[in-house]
Amino acid sequence: MSSSAELSKIIKSAIIKAQKDGELPQVDLPEIIIEKPKIDKFGSLSSNIPMILGKTMNCNPMDIAVIILKKIEKNQIIDKWDIAKPGFINVHLSTFQRGKILVDIIKLKDKYGTNSLGQKTKILIEFVSVNPTGPVHVGHARGAVLGSVIANILKFSDFNVSKEYYVNDAGNQIDLFIESIVENIKKILDIDYKIPDDGYKGKYIEEIAQDLIKKISKNNLKDVASAYEKIKKLALEITLDSIKNDLEMLGIKYDNWFSENSLISEGTLKVCLDILDKKDLLYEKDGAQWFKSSQFQTDDDVVLYKSNDEGHTYFSTDIAYHYNKFFIRKYERIINIFGADHHSHVFRIKSALEAFEIDQNKMDTLLTQIVRFKSNNKSERFSKRSGNIYTIRDLLDVVGVDAIRFNFLHRTPESQQEFDIDLAIKESSENPVYYIQYAYARLSSIINSVKFDYSKANLNLLKSTFETNLIETLDLFPEVVVRSAITLQTHLITKYSLDLAKELQIFYENCRVLSEDTELSKARVNLVISSKIVLKNVLNLLGINTPERM
RNA sequence: GCGCCUGUAGCUCAGUUGGAUAGAGUGCAGCCCUGCGAAGGCUGAAGUCGUGAGUUCGAAUCUCGCCAGGCGCGCCA
Numbered sequence: 001m002s003s004s005a006e007l008s009k010i011i012k013s014a015i016i017k018a019q020k021d022g023e024l025p026q027v028d029l030p031e032i033i034i035e036k037p038k039i040d041k042f043g044s045l046s047s048n049i050p051m052i053l054g055k056t057m058n059c060n061p062m063d064i065a066v067i068i069l070k071k072i073e074k075n076q077i078i079d080k081w082d083i084a085k086p087g088f089i090n091v092h093l094s095t096f097q098r099g100k101i102l103v104d105i106i107k108l109k110d111k112y113g114t115n116s117l118g119q120k121t122k123i124l125i126e127f128v129s130v131n132p133t134g135p136v137h138v139g140h141a142r143g144a145v146l147g148s149v150i151a152n153i154l155k156f157s158d159f160n161v162s163k164e165y166y167v168n169d170a171g172n173q174i175d176l177f178i179e180s181i182v183e184n185i186k187k188i189l190d191i192d193y194k195i196p197d198d199g200y201k202g203k204y205i206e207e208i209a210q211d212l213i214k215k216i217s218k219n220n221l222k223d224v225a226s227a228y229e230k231i232k233k234l235a236l237e238i239t240l241d242s243i244k245n246d247l248e249m250l251g252i253k254y255d256n257w258f259s260e261n262s263l264i265s266e267g268t269l270k271v272c273l274d275i276l277d278k279k280d281l282l283y284e285k286d287g288a289q290w291f292k293s294s295q296f297q298t299d300d301d302v303v304l305y306k307s308n309d310e311g312h313t314y315f316s317t318d319i320a321y322h323y324n325k326f327f328i329r330k331y332e333r334i335i336n337i338f339g340a341d342h343h344s345h346v347f348r349i350k351s352a353l354e355a356f357e358i359d360q361n362k363m364d365t366l367l368t369q370i371v372r373f374k375s376n377n378k379s380e381r382f383s384k385r386s387g388n389i390y391t392i393r394d395l396l397d398v399v400g401v402d403a404i405r406f407n408f409l410h411r412t413p414e415s416q417q418e419f420d421i422d423l424a425i426k427e428s429s430e431n432p433v434y435y436i437q438y439a440y441a442r443l444s445s446i447i448n449s450v451k452f453d454y455s456k457a458n459l460n461l462l463k464s465t466f467e468t469n470l471i472e473t474l475d476l477f478p479e480v481v482v483r484s485a486i487t488l489q490t491h492l493i494t495k496y497s498l499d500l501a502k503e504l505q506i507f508y509e510n511c512r513v514l515s516e517d518t519e520l521s522k523a524r525v526n527l528v529i530s531s532k533i534v535l536k537n538v539l540n541l542l543g544i545n546t547p548e549r550m
Numbered sequence: 551g552c553g554c555c556u557g558u559a560g561c562u563c564a565g566u567u568g569g570a571u572a573g574a575g576u577g578c579a580g581c582c583c584u585g586c587g588a589a590g591g592c593u594g595a596a597g598u599c600g601u602g603a604g605u606u607c608g609a610a611u612c613u614c615g616c617c618a619g620g621c622g623c624g625c626c627a
Contacts, residue, residue, distance in 0.1 A: 030567060031567070033566070033567070035566075037570075038570080038571090038572095038573075039570075039571080042570070046570090048567095048569065048570090051568095051569060052567065052568095052569095061569095084570070085570075086569065086570075086607085086608080087569080088569085088570065130627095131627060133627095168627065171626085171627065172626075172627085173626065173627055174627095176626095286625080287625090288625055289625095290625095299552090299553085299623085300623090302625095303624085303625045304625095305625085306625040307625060308625090310625070313624095313625065313626085313627090314626070314627045315627090318627090339621090340554080340555070340620080340621050340622080341621060341622065342622090342627090343553085343554060343555085343621065343622055343623095344553085344554085344622055344623065345622095345627090367554085367555080367621090369555065369556080369620070369621075370620070370621065407562095410562095410563075410564085410575095411562085411563060411564085412563090412564085414555060414556070415555095415556070415563075416555075416556055416557095416619080416620055416621090418620095427561095427562075427576080429589090430575085430576060430577095430589090431575095432574090432575055432576090434589055435575085435589070435590090437589090438587080438589050438590075439590095441587070441589095442586085442587055442590090445586070445587055446586050446587090447586095448586095449586060450586095483566075487566085491563090491564075492566085495564065495565095495574085498574070498575080499574090502574090505590060505591070506591075508586080508587090508590080508591090509590075509591045509592090510591085512585070512586070513586055514586050515585095515586090528586095549587090550587085550589070
């Protein structure tokens with residue numbers, strides 16, 4: 001258990017004791033948040049709980065702080081307690097506790113920082129899920145990186161996580177895509193063709209057409225209509241492979257690729273419609289079938305089956321998809337990561353969940369704000385249909401994968417991001433990720449030159465502020481993981497990685513690890529080894545490489 | 551027009567139930583290697599926290615108005 005978790009418990013029991021003894025009023029206690037003060041002189045850790053209680057208890061925070069301090073039981077963790085205006089409790093960790101932190105880290109190794117928050121909860125995280133109608137562009141990379149790291153954080157927090165890509169292999173966008181390819185094939189084969197006005201354009205469409213001509217013999221292609229199913233199957237395979245490949249280059253791997261079509265062929269959609277029908281939530285109007293979502297969370301009802309027999313809407317299969325997640329595969333929680341342009345869709349899905357009587361809290365939706373593409377001072381949206389694509393692959397050609405990942409992870413998803421390619425290239429070399437990796441390589445370098453036995457070290461020798469600050473930063477890691485698992489925020493981890501790297505550099509500048517003082521050297525090697533473990537765990541969570549050398 | 555999101559240092563962004571002197575990276579002006587990696591450390595300049603009001607002992611944080619930008623408001627996905 002981290003010091004802040006211990007401290008939180010200690011303070012809580014002190015408050016409860018004071019309440020029992022009648023020295024503090026009986027009120028419900030909020031979560032006791034422990035944080036590291038920004039300024040060193042305020043100690044290792046602090047809590048503002050007296051100020052929070054001051055409000056609910058209607059007392060002076062400073063008086064409350066004094067009472068809490070009196071009730072705190074003796075322990076080995078804290079060396080010194082302070083009270084500061086206007087009502088902070090500040091603590092200084094004991095040398096014993098700092099030593100224990102290092103021992104714990106070395107013992108736990110790659111398990112250090114894990115927690116049991118999830119308790120094996122079965123959770124599905126779905127992200128990217130772009131139509132298999134072309135390459136993945138930079139606009140999707142954000143959700144991709146975010147999703148994979150949130151999955152890592154949740155795994156680290158004892159959730160049973162599956163990462164899924166929902167393949168939209170049904171519906172009219174796919175038909176349009178295939179039609180665009182078919183017409184391009186005809187064009188290449190010099191058959192009468194007509195490329196649809198609203199069809200997919202761009203060089204990659206022509207390339208897929210060329211590729212298919214190679215894969216399917218020319219004889220079969222003469223009658224394009226009869227080869228349609230084969231073309232569709234192969235075209236989907238080609239685009240999906242390319243998507244898979246691009247995402248892997250970004251360091252992202254999925255557990256499942258879920259087919260939209262299977263919801264229709266396996267009858268899930270029909271089951272859903274029957275349930276909604278039985279609840280009297282469906283009706284016919286203008287030749288279409290509607291769902292009464294306005295009874296739940298939307299302003300207007302939504303169409304499930306289009307008029308003129310044009311088939312199901314995307315929304316109807318998405319209802320079935322969510323039904324499948326909860327009732328067939330029995331996920332206990334799901335997380336969806338969508339682009340902000342899907343905002344209104346979220347309320348439709350929630351309406352459907354409500355109709356199925358699923359607890360709303362079991363679904364979290366993260367909306368990443370649209371990444372806009374900017375170059376030569378022109379700002380525009382990515383669009384596949386217009387052929388205006390800047391792909392992940394294009395980006396990886398000019399910016400390293402670690403820099404890209406850090407760039408997306410280091411900001412809150414709701415921040416709007418204008419992706420200026422010129423700026424991205426310029427900043428690539430000065431990306432903070434290299435600072436962190438540099439610190440890591442330095443640690444490795446020191447450890448490699450250690451030639452003595454450091455197992456029995458006197459950790460009490462680590463008492464300069466450079467050393468204590470570093471140890472106390474290592475100690476914060478488990479809490480950072482918990483916090484980011486609860487809030488699903490990745491930037492807490494990147495922020496921590498920077499803080500840790502900074503502490504490491506300062507330690508390095510001021511404390512020579514390998515010196516004539518063999519006892520001190522032994523202790524410091526233990527500190528270096530602990531630091532390397534923690535930094536490695538942090539970077540692994542972020543999916544960022546840990547180079548031994550740079 | 552309605553709904554959601556955003557506005558903090560020149561630039562890119564943090565800022566945890568409202569609390570200690572509003573922070574980081576980068577850029578700018580300087581200083582520091584014949585010592586485990588200078589892709590580094592240190593010092594400094596740089597902010598009306600979009601704006602106006604309100605609530606509070608206390609507001610970047612909460613409430614309302616206004617300004618600016620983004621995204622939605624399809625029988626597209």
